[in-house]
Amino acid sequence: MKDKYELLNNNPVPCSPFSVPYSPPLPTPHSLLPLFFRSIALFTILYQLRFIADDLADTAVFAVALFIAAGAGLFLNEIKIKEKKINAFAGLAAIALVPWAARAFIAMPRLFVPGEAVGLDSLLLNFDRNNFVSLLPFYWTAASTLFSLRSRLFLRAAVIVDALLLIVISGIAHLSDLAVYRLPIVMIITLAGIVLFQALALLFSLPPELKVRKAERAIAAAMLLFLVFTGGLLFLKPSQQRAAQKGGGLLEPSCSVLIFRRFSGWTPKSA
Numbered sequence: 001m002k003d004k005y006e007l008l009n010n011n012p013v014p015c016s017p018f019s020v021p022y023s024p025p026l027p028t029p030h031s032l033l034p035l036f037f038r039s040i041a042l043f044t045i046l047y048q049l050r051f052i053a054d055d056l057a058d059t060a061v062f063a064v065a066l067f068i069a070a071g072a073g074l075f076l077n078e079i080k081i082k083e084k085k086i087n088a089f090a091g092l093a094a095i096a097l098v099p100w101a102a103r104a105f106i107a108m109p110r111l112f113v114p115g116e117a118v119g120l121d122s123l124l125l126n127f128d129r130n131n132f133v134s135l136l137p138f139y140w141t142a143a144s145t146l147f148s149l150r151s152r153l154f155l156r157a158a159v160i161v162d163a164l165l166l167i168v169i170s171g172i173a174h175l176s177d178l179a180v181y182r183l184p185i186v187m188i189i190t191l192a193g194i195v196l197f198q199a200l201a202l203l204f205s206l207p208p209e210l211k212v213r214k215a216e217r218a219i220a221a222a223m224l225l226f227l228v229f230t231g232g233l234l235f236l237k238p239s240q241q242r243a244a245q246k247g248g249g250l251l252e253p254s255c256s257v258l259i260f261r262r263f264s265g266w267t268p269k270s271a
Helices: 002-009 031-057 061-080 088-111 118-152 151-173 183-203 214-245 251-264
Strands: none
Touching: 002 183, 031 061, 031 118, 031 151, 031 183, 061 088, 061 118, 118 151, 151 183
């Protein structure tokens, strides 16, 4: 005797107009490629906070914190209890405890060392200093990585939130005033790279039902590169002028002439 579900599949019953349509669960990414593109863009965006913080954060510690956050999201997504993945609340609770567990691990040896311990005290102080800058980036990276692995919709929403985060950081901190962006071409390349990887994350996270062909993806990527390149050229001139007023930027032709005159002693002949 055939199973009743097989009979239903072979002889589908027409749906009643009053029946509730079936809603499939949220789709999950079929590959890690869109998450990889999104992670590159996110790391670049969050690293602007490291530039803004200056001496409050160390480069190596901030970078390691972001990598650990992404790894925590990947690890928590693979954990299973009784053949079931942990729920969202348990994942968020575990992510929230990671920085404080690391702090307790660093502070615990101090309990067994009486008297002065300059090395242990400075180590804990440096951790707290870096944790002040990297705590919120750590939480967002870990939580968004975890939920992006579970939902393609969340991945696309996270890309949009990342873009809004970049706009907020740029508006509050004025990235063009940072020393690392004294040359405007550096900021243009950075922003263009962020836009490129975010667009690639959105492109490769499209549901397979759309059946986007490889040729269409290649055309979309080429158009994106063209738009990024064109936007960079349009943005270069005003950025160059602002940077030149602050003592940086690419050399203007007039500046080149003045420098050449100074070191060569050449003066233009009057007509």
